[in-house]
Amino acid sequence: MRLVLLGAPGSGKGTQAAFLKERYGCIHVSTGDIFRENLRNKTPLGLEAEGYMSKGALVPDEVVVKMVSARLREQDAEAGFLLDGFPRTVAQAEFLDAFLQERDWPLDAVVLFAIDEEKLVQRLVNRRTCRSCGKIYNLLRAEDGFDGKKCPACDGEIYQREDDSERVIRNRLKVFGDQTAPLIAWYEKKELLRRIDVSGTPEEAFEALEAVLG
Ligand code: AMP
Numbered sequence: 001m002r003l004v005l006l007g008a009p010g011s012g013k014g015t016q017a018a019f020l021k022e023r024y025g026c027i028h029v030s031t032g033d034i035f036r037e038n039l040r041n042k043t044p045l046g047l048e049a050e051g052y053m054s055k056g057a058l059v060p061d062e063v064v065v066k067m068v069s070a071r072l073r074e075q076d077a078e079a080g081f082l083l084d085g086f087p088r089t090v091a092q093a094e095f096l097d098a099f100l101q102e103r104d105w106p107l108d109a110v111v112l113f114a115i116d117e118e119k120l121v122q123r124l125v126n127r128r129t130c131r132s133c134g135k136i137y138n139l140l141r142a143e144d145g146f147d148g149k150k151c152p153a154c155d156g157e158i159y160q161r162e163d164d165s166e167r168v169i170r171n172r173l174k175v176f177g178d179q180t181a182p183l184i185a186w187y188e189k190k191e192l193l194r195r196i197d198v199s200g201t202p203e204e205a206f207e208a209l210e211a212v213l214g
Contacts, residue, residue, distance in 0.1 A: 001026050001080040001213075002105060004087070004096075004192075006183060007113025008176045009169065010124040012198050012205055013084045015136055016113075019206045026080035029071050031064055031088075033134065036161075056163055056171035058179060061091045068092075069099060088180045093187075110187040111209060113198045117173060124169045132156025141201075 001024045005013040017028045035053060038046030045067065052059045068086055071077065087093040100106065126139040130151035137146055137158065145152035163172065187193040194212040198205040 001082070002100075002107050003081075003213075004083045004107060004110040004187075005085075005113065006110055006180070006187070006193075007198070008115070008117070008120055008180075009172045010120040010127065011113035011115050012123075012202060013113060015202050016198075016205060016209055017082045017084045018135075019202075020082055020209070023210075024080065024082075026082060027076050028082045028084060029068065029077075029086065030084040031068060031086040032084075034067060034071070035059065053163055054168070056168040056175060058088060058175060061089055061095075064088075065092060065095045068096075072099065087183060088176075090182055090186060093183055107192055109194050109213060110183075110192045111212065112184060112187075112193055112195045113205070114195050115198045119199060120173065121166065121169055124164050125166055127164050128158045128160055130154065130156040131159050 001020075003020070005017060007013050014030060014033075017030065020026075021028045035046065035049040039050055039053070040046070045063070048063060049059045058064075064086065068083075072081065083096075087096050122140065123138060128137045128139060128148060129135070130137070130153065133151060133154040133156055135151055135153050137143060137148075137151075139148060143152065149158055150156070151158055163169075184193065196205060196208040196212055198208070
């Protein structure tokens with residue numbers, strides 16, 4: 001399975017990728033997670049990305065493309081991958097197209113996560129993440145045993161992403177509208193786009209996802 005998950009911040013791409021990874025056994029490539037990990041380890045890549053991320057701006061295409069192509073050249077990508085948060089600009093999509101064509105690895109689909117903007121803001125300000133296992137929670141949908149401090153799955157520390165403050169969120173949504181939304185028409189033209197409604201629960205979104213993937 002080779003999929004692109006396309007959707008605004010907070011639309012649930014990471015949560016669905018975790019379900020999909022379990023179901024299809026392919027790797028999950030989240031560019032945001034890779035940048036955050038580099039930032040935690042204070043690598044040159046992380047330090048370069050930090051200024052853009054803290055403002056909710058996009059990291060320059062050349063940097064992202066180099067990082068993704070290195071990841072997709074690893075052997076485990078041969079069995080398929082879920083791209084989450086990439087591509088985010090037409091230039092990135094053009095790079096991906098050429099990269100996949102060279103390998104004769106056509107995409108199975110590009111899934112668009114459709115949801116109302118105000119709902120996204122509410123989700124994002126209430127989003128919490130586990131620092132150890134990366135599991136995503138939401139204060140609005142308290143899960144059994146989740147107290148907002150410790151991860152019920154691994155006992156790791158729960159934190160709020162720095163870019164999940166309302167001011168940065170508004171900017172991330174604007175960046176999505178300006179720079180990423182043009183990809184919807186771009187992939188529609190290639191007849192790869194599948195749209196799912198993600199305004200309900202994660203389980204409902206996963207059902208919709210499985211239905212469009214057949
Ligand atoms: P995410 O976790 O996908 O919301 O990404 C967090 C931040 O990482 C974004 O706001 C950008 O600053 C940066 N980032 C992630 N993916 C990309 C990408 N494909 N292109 C440019 N910047 C990215």
